[in-house]
């Protein structure tokens with residue numbers, strides 16, 4: 001039943017986020033697996049998801065003005081996994097096969113289970129996601145968030161919330177899996193900046209567990 005050959009047993013890089021000595025409580029951890037899905041399979045998965053996901057243009061009210069979110073989004077998951085983000089309550093769309101299969105593979109790899117996935121389509125380099133932490137209370141205290149990237153590679157930035165010199169830049173390549181866990185969301189912000197020279201699309205899936 002393995003439609004996409006997801007790579008197992010590959011090298012996993014652990015990014016030492018630079019926890020500072022004074023803070024013994026923190027356990028910031030980011031792991032990166034560049035070739036979780038092999039190149040050809042990543043292209044096939046990208047195509048399937050760009051067609052099958054019900055992409056939506058959402059908007060936000062900022063300072064009294066309605067603004068379109070600079071990317072397309074969709075929220076899939078178990079029925080009870082309702083999630084508030086960008087100020088709105090999102091009821092999940094029921095799982096579709098390719099997302100359910102990816103979820104199972106990623107659960108096996110990461111050793112955590114997920115009940116939902118936020119899908120983002122960055123149509124080109126003008127699409128982006130601003131600085132934020134995935135620290136909504138629905139995600140629980142120290143959430144494990146598994147982020148799969150497909151298509152155009154994009155920069156991903158991390159910066160510490162209180163220690164300005166602590167920052168990291170990574171490139172999220174097609175087929176890569178980034179796992180953020182421990183106290184990462186308590187202590188760090190992340191973003192996908194605009195890169196206006198980029199013309200090609202990227203899909204990012206963040207698998208999450210909503211506490212119900």
Ligand SMILES: O=C(O)CCC(=O)C(=O)O
Nearest residue numbers: 118120129134192204206
């Ligand atoms: O697109 C990405 O790599 C990050 C997405 C993200 O941070 C999120 O969905 O919360």
Ligand SMILES: [Fe+2]
Nearest residue numbers: 132133134190
């Ligand atoms: Fe995020």
